[in-house]
Amino acid sequence: MPILKAPRNPLVYLKAKHITSIEDPVRLLKLAADTKNLELGKLIHAHLIVTSADAFSNNIDVIQSNFLINLYAKCGQICIARQLFDCMPVRNVVSWSALMAGYLHNGLDLEVLGLFKRSMASVDDMCPNEFVLTTVVSSCSTSGRVQEGMQCHGYVLKSGLVFYQHVKNALIHMYSRLSDMEGAMSVFNTVQACDIFSYNSILNGLLEHGHLKEAMQVLSIMVSKRVKWDSVTYVTVFGICSSLGTLRLGLQVHCRMLKTDIECDAFVNSAIMNMYGKCGKLVNAAKIFECLLIRNVVSWTTIMAAHFQNGYFEEALNFFVNMKLEDITPNEYTFAVLLNSSASLSALRHGALLHACAEKSGFTDHMIVGNALINMYAKSGYIEAANEVFSDMTYRNSVTWNAMISGYSHHGLGKEALNVFRDMITAGDSPNYVTFVAVLSACAHLGLVQQGFYYLNQVMKQIGIEPGVEHYTCIVGLLSRAGLLDEAENYMRSVSAKWDVVAWRTLLNACYLHRNYGLGRRVAEIVVKMDPNDVGTYLLLSNMYAKARSWDGVMKIRKLMRERTIKKEPGVSWVEIKDTAHIFVSDDNSHPESRQIYEKVGELLIKIKQLGYVPDIAAVLHDVEDEQKEDYLSYHSEKLAIAYGLMKTPTEAPIRVIKNLRMCDDCHTAVKMISKLTNRVIIVRDANRFHHFKDGCCSCVDYW
């Protein structure tokens, strides 16, 4: 039967429960502790003091005192619990155990270890039992104390306490938390039977550490042994489905759950929504969210994350508004999802606003928020701010380092990227798969061919990271950038990686930039076969023909595009001015200040022509006169956006422009000169990378 929550006045509560006298104070103390009813507990405590045999010495017996320690510990009053404990003339193992559990549940795990050490040396008759060891082992889990945890395991084995179910489960959990899955499995496989707690702990540990195959094996044991799942099992198994990304399994588990009488609490619902989101079924996740009667911060964050993961960044951000309307306070995970959504939109102002919100709510100290901030600033073109957040962080993990290294890499700042990598090694953090993608791409930016191979063949091997296609693609980029095109092609043909269209396109782009049109055309054929709908390839190919003055070739490509009904995606650029993102499409005059903008572009072009700018009319695909070709180039979207930025921002402010396609040669040359002419820093994020234009130069050193 559920226990009613007590009214504010405990006397009224006692009356309501038909308790007219406190005959059994200990039972009431237990009730108060279990329902976390501090007021009732205090009342009983007062009663005990008044009615104790010797009221003046407050001499309450050991059992009653133990109940009181438990009461105060459970109600979050650990200091009072400690005072009581310290005042006890005689203590027993339960006194120690109750206080230790209190410290553990109040987040003071290191106090537990201290108390345990003290207890072993104390005059009290304290032979640690299964309760004590369960609590102490748990505190090793939460405090990350590997050494002490293993010592406890030794003691537990010697003393025979390992045969207690709680102790075994605490050990499985401890090894899982301390990332020792071999240790966890060895405890899991001991003769002592497993209950649902053991299964849940081992499943969770395997999931957390990415051992999905082993998790599935345990799951199949559970199924064959007909172990009854509880709601925690479902949460964990949905987590496994999410990590595997297999919708089929997810649906099976969801069906199984619906057939049982499992209570679908906030945990379970969030786990299901997360599963659907990660398996690409956003609609299912959204449906569950809409049907939820009570939504907590995790439900909101989960549905935002599902939208973010499926590419609906703006929608993810919009949930924040509704969440606030329902008076739900965001947490660090909420800010991480919001910042990452903002990052994917390169929405610097919005991201900075979120940064301010997070700062105000005190979440910027959390590592996941710091990581998301680095990502947001880097992807929004403000690499200096990313570095500022990075430098201020007290705790870093591999994601932190990776975000900064790849941030620098995307901005073409290879030296800085490698410096951060060196700091990562010095700090003793282990680089992973993602780290080396960023490191190798930094090597490519710097043209460090030998160093790149050294990282791939020596360092990665030493650390035990199996290179993947992303790493091999970086090597292709590295060779290509250094102009070693034949070597790059040979490399692709000799290494048996699963070369994808990205890798071939890297080589193709290199052929274009190094004007090796023969190899370029051959590679382009491969790329077109792999992705016949990619406009970029046709344009590159056509440009290559144009640069080689092979007009037949240009015609051929144009015909091919017509036949395959491939349309050029319009170039779109945008620039944030105050609260608004101003969007420009090439040759578009829908902006209210269009006339002034065109005038500004014209004015800039005249001035940079005096500095030596020559429009790259060969790149224009239209069948028109040269003069008209120049017009087509003049009003490319990024030129419009930059002109508007120059018109609307103070002279010293950098201009940040985002573009959907790769920047064309002509714009690249023009923007370099505009940066010199106007003495501005112009940062353009195109489909591939960032270009920092300053003093007539670009950070990509004209290779992109």
Added chain:
DNA sequence: GTAGGGTTAG
């Protein structure tokens, strides 16, 4: 009398 497992980020 005191003890064990779960949701959202990359």
